[in-house]
Amino acid sequence: METALDQVFSALADPTRRRILGMLLEDDMAVTDVAEPFEMSLAAISKHLTILTRAGLITQEKRGRVKWCKLEPLAMREAVVWIESFGELEPLNYDAFEQFLQNELKTPAEAEDGS
Amino acid sequence: METALDQVFSALADPTRRRILGMLLEDDMAVTDVAEPFEMSLAAISKHLTILTRAGLITQEKRGRVKWCKLEPLAMREAVVWIESFGELEPLNYDAFEQFLQNELKTPAEAEDGS
DNA sequence: TCAATCGTCAACCATATGGTTGAATATGGA
DNA sequence: TCCATATTCAACCATATGGTTGACGATTGA
Structure with missing residues (x-):
């Protein structure tokens, strides 16, 4: 079984995900806006956000067709x-x-x- | 390129490695003694210790045929x-x-x- | 000298990870 | 209604990870 600590540390081990967390420090963001500065597909960013969510490092809330990402320190x-x-x-x-x-x-x- | 931060976080993401660090908090230990309480091969523990070393979380020093592991907090x-x-x-x-x-x-x- | 001990190496395996692309599923707005 | 936007899903790929076993080199001690 994977502990909460496992998930937090392995989520933090990826530079893309750490950069995302840094961006969310400024403000909540939509998935598309999170993905914008990265040179990878939206789907890839979506996966990273799922990992951050499962680790509890962010939460995601869907309002309309936009899913907002919020840092959970x-x-x-x-x-x-x-x-x-x-x-x-x-x-x-x-x-x-x-x-x-x-x-x-x-x-x-x-x-x-x-x- | 893998940053130092990447290596530290991913080293900490494994429960076996966190447990090893906890053991080394008590005292320096030989590789064989580190491996003793675990239900896995010595070779597997040796690999974990290599990962911890590359992350800088421990250092290893060989004296005679014994390699001592020391925590580097x-x-x-x-x-x-x-x-x-x-x-x-x-x-x-x-x-x-x-x-x-x-x-x-x-x-x-x-x-x-x-x- | 020579067997036993300490630890790593090499080859291998199963599964996880991080990425891609293209299709699918909402939802919003004209 | 119909198209554009937002996001995920599914299939796929290459590589990384965490484990195994057996052989090997170095060192100790009887």
């Missing part, structure tokens, strides 16, 4: 946390971790004071 | 820096994260019932 932070503390995290419960991150992002103040 | 820094360059990444709430970790590190049963 949460997924990357999981990777950073692993790198920064991979020794201690050995038997990490990823479900609980995900919940922790979700909670923290949703209500930072509440998460801080534990209420 | 600085190589991961480049990856962290790339990820953190994403401005939208809110700084992690380390206090809350610490609490989460403490809870995680208890036995699974304890963590489950929250005691």
Whole structure:
């Protein structure tokens, strides 16, 4: 079984996908616009976007005939946390971790004071 | 051309290699000893170690007939820096994260019932 | 000296990955 | 309605990846 971490790291291992993430930092984008600066087919970019979506690094929402891509930096932070503390995290419960991150992002103040 | 970042991220994308890195956190190890807990051939582990070496995540030094593997955590820094360059990444709430970790590190049963 | 140990190499295999092209499926707008 | 636009699908291709086995070279130690 492929873990979330596997998917995040292998998604980040491709320069095209990292460049796409960098573009999405500016703003949400339509698939066609994401593909525009690349010298490869739209279908190829579409596949890259699927990989980024499965890794949780972006989400895609279809409005009309346009599918908008949005950066989801949460997924990357999981990777950073692993790198920064991979020794201690050995038997990490990823479900609980995900919940922790979700909670923290949703209500930072509440998460801080534990209420 | 494969960048350093490509190599680090794709090296980290494999669970066997992440586990090896975790083992090397404890201490330097001989190739044979690295391979021991895995249910795969020594040759397979040797290949994984080559990949980790090319990514700069470990170094290998041969003393006598034993080749010692040493963790090189600085190589991961480049990856962290790339990820953190994403401005939208809110700084992690380390206090809350610490609490989460403490809870995680208890036995699974304890963590489950929250005691 | 000579067998045992350490680790890699070479050949091979199955599957994954990253790309292509052309057809198909919405949806929007005139 | 009908065409253009947005995106994916399907088939295909070349190469990469992660594993195997068996042979091999280097080194140790009895």
